[in-house]
Amino acid sequence: MALRHFGAAAAFALTVGMTASPALALTEIQWWHAMTGANNDVIVKLASDFNASQTDYKVVPTYKGNYPDTMNAGIAAFRAGNAPHIMQVFEVGTATMMAATGAVKPVYKLMADAGEKFDPKNYLSAITGYYSTSKGEMLSFPFNSSSTVMWVNLDELKKANVEIPKTWPEVFDAAKKLHDNGHATCGFSNSWVTWVNLEQLSAWHNVPLSTKANGLDGFDTVLAFNGPLQVKHLEKLVELQKDKTYDYAGRTNTGEGRFTSGECPLYLTSSAFFGNVKAQAKFNFTAVPMPYYPDVKGAPQNSIIGGASLWVMGGKSADEYKGVAKFLSFLSDTDRQVYIHKASGYLPITKAAYAKAKAEGFYKDQPYLETPLLELTNKEPTENSRGLRLGNMVQLRDVWSEEIEQALAGKKTAKQALDAAVERGNTMLRQFEKTAVK
Template identity: 75%
Template sequence: MNFRGFGAAAAAGVVTLALATSPASAVTEIQWWHAMTGPNNDVVNKLANDFNASQSDYKIVPTYKGSYADTLNAGIAAFRAGHAPGIMQVFEVGTATMMAAKGAIKPVFQLMKEQGEKFDPQSYLPAITGYYSTSKGEMLSFPFNASSMVMWVNLDALKQAGIAEPPKTWPDVFADAKKLHATHPTCGFSSSWVTWGFIEQFSAWHNIPIGTKANGLDGFDTKLTFNNPLEIKLLTNLVELQKDKSYDYSGRTNTGEGRFTSGECPLFMTSSGFYPSVKKNAKFNYTAVPMPYFPEDKDAPQNSIIGGASLWVMAGQSPDQYKGIAKFFAFLSDTDRQVYLHEKSGYLPITKAAYEKTKASGFYEKNPILEVPLKELTNKPPTENSRGLRFGGMVQMRDVWAEEIEAALAGKKSPKDALDAAVSRGNQMLRQFERTVAK
């Protein structure tokens, strides 16, 4: 610490503070910045409190920093200012940004090895391991809240509209949305995370590439290719349904999810992590089913890719803080704790052992909704089109893709022109990202 400019009183205060926090009584604080809201914020606080109560050397201090994008931006700014948190939750599409932030992170595989804590990448579900690992299988971040996209269904609304069962294919969704529009004039079907659902998950579910180089997992010098006939077909149908609000756009993130729990939109595609809010707020019978697919695609359905976020360890922490972070990650890895996290938050059990224990307990027989995203992720062995994605500047690129989709839905561009522009603009951003990383 630089004491220059301190007065005598201030210096005395520092000495007093140092004595008060002698090694015999010191507790090492570790800041954990996150983006969890509502019931899942409660889960984060409980995990931190339980760890803090389990020992007396370290204290995890969770702090909500806004949306996923807000949390990422806050963390980057804090690192540049020299006071980054010890742990930062970053959503999955921020992975390439974190990897490229030279000197900003401490890889989790390295941390756990240095601290002598047990950490086996093979214990995690394969779809999760691959997303957060290097090509050598070295895990860079700690998987925390993994999810997938599902279709939430208002069963009472379907019954009222004379629809016998939830839709399985995209033609079913389009037909049901029109029928539901008769009883729900402002919205038959809607969705959150529009690019995640209609480009990223849609492509993986149909085993078609978003871009070259295995969607960027095999190298940053990738080119986007999602302006394909099947993607154009999806957007064309959504544009047509938007005209009378059989489909009605609900925004780029998840701010519109309340349209499902309020009963306004009977069909709603969003994260499986929406479960606690649905359970708490829906006043109707509901379920969740797998994402729809186009039956003419011979490979569909393939497997979904994960959403959610992982925990990154930031550079510049003290040796004691790194030791505490490693112990906290070991604490989180406990099978029973993973089962709790899964059952309470709606996010996936990230380890194979937690999934098997949950299954063996009969939990899914009473709560089949929570197994839907797991079945999606494990539907088939991942291909290079469905392992995941790793595009630089993905957070900003999602906004560009959404902007073009919005232009099509508003009738300002044809679906093909909008997707062509999304690919072209995205490729320009990828080249810019590469130039930035190369500096």
């Protein structure tokens, strides 16, 4: 005991004598994320600014690969007993995270336990609803939210004497003119084929993707995206693919360079594409709302979000959770949200940040950055447009994409492809339901 007391006293004296050293070690907060390029720079700055704002905690951001890779790495790390404190998970991983019993600490509980001021009503409901229980309890913290928009090469439309299209029939006509005026390989295209042409298409037209409010009201949801609207849309894409008036650009966002290079003058993808467009496009551009079919009653409805949220992992100490809670409060700051919005193109998640950006006249010069916000808030969400929460979503999207590709290649009709996508997907959902429901 005497030696132990001596050692403690000596350590204390040494600490006091070395004024350049901190009196206590900082508690590290590990943050695993999936951001690259300019958005990685934003992540690093946020962590650095938080670390400089206080002396108790140090947030350490680490890139862990793309969204699926990051989520899989985090779940594996939890099972091994060394999960990060914070993990960025894309929106379609929500059901999987909810089903990971004991692996997460719900944000609403985290903030209450840590004594941090936290009111979900301060956040945009179109965003928070996706990550909350039916009682409005926030499970994860919205971080980088986006929605689908249509990016437009204004210079190429002007050359072809084409107006910016608002409806899908107008898009098809515009794409044909562009195809015949120098864009033989691509009149229009899109990234994230299932997000754009099934998930958002359904919400934007207020038709179900699946039952039980697209899974938000229960894991026993049944897929329903093989209806008349979705079949008609895929039939048109198949028809236009034949001469490349429409040209498929892949399952993820790897084809986005086809827009910034000038090859595809009309391109549907995430609003978060803004940073790359701004940096790489050598032409005048804008982003406008997704097209809609005018013969569908009530269309357009409202869009659903993309992007990701921050999940707090289970099994950490009270002090570590206090640091995490302080960091989430730091991120919620109005000025900080405005910075994230302006720097990345992702949406502000609080009502105050959106109001401030608007009051500052931010959207007057860059109206396309308000486009996804206007889409999300276009109408009060319905059971078909609140979002979606389906288990094994990464695998589901691969199956759906595979069937769409069969149709585009002429190996199946649009109806056959979507029927197969629904049937195969329902089998996967029932498997997930067995593991998720205790």
